[in-house]
Amino acid sequence: MPELPEVETARRGAQRHLAGRRIVAVATVPDRLVFDGVSPRRFARALRGRQVVAVHRRGKHMWIELDRRPWPLIHFGMSGSFVLYRDGEARPRFWRMELGVEGGRRLALADPRRFGRVRLQGDPERESPLVSLGFDVLEELPPSREIAVRLERRHTAIKAVLLDQSFFAGVGNWIADEVLYQAGLDPRRPASSLTAAEVARLRARLRAVVRRAVEVGADDDRFPRTWLFHHRWGRAKGARTARGEAIEHLTVGGRTTAWVPSRQR
DNA sequence: CTCAGTGTTCAGTG
DNA sequence: TCACTGAACACTGA
16 A cells, blocks of 8 residues: 555665665566666666665655665555565565665565556656655645645645645545545545635644554554544445444545545535 | 556646 | 646456
């Protein structure tokens, strides 16, 4: 479920596993879709022998800072993840790329549905797609007033704006629904129609949801029981929240949306 | 067997 | 140019 909390958790794991170590082995699968603009061969050549300085994240994108450029830029798509293990252990199913570092540690990118992307860039923070991202909702959330000013110019549904990475970087479908539920806002409301108090509520819930999800390592079993998250997939008619509120589904901004009409206005 | 889906990008429309 | 919509991408699992 790679939205910001899952990506941040993967970043922390990769940082712990790889930082300060030299890459001694790179393995790849010949996948022209996942390797975007770089052949697996060239990718391997650029990484082998390099030392990992740090692993960074902005929105749902991650990049690995090496002691020499270019650097890898990774997006998990719908089903990507990192798997951490040691020499001698089996590669995970659906692996696309594997790094082995000194000390016997390995990291693989696994991605069953192949919407993930691996690129190689000289300066990721100054290149597409990172340059077109909005503020990172974990690290760079602006004051409510500033968000309100920018929302006034958007007449589309608030949910669609939440999903817009050039506005709220890192928000995905479940976070958008969760935040709107907790803030008590109808997902179809034009963004420009939100009052100052509603924007303040939206910001507060967005901050709380993202921070909590990161805090528990994006382990959804540890999300608070009051969250809509635990009940949103019950597609069956009659699905209810922990508080007993009826959940309904619609399509907003082209995405399936779970919401609670009795609470979201 | 059919179909929805946790994401992004791009063509097309207004 | 901007705002927005819908389709396409690939594959698993319900």
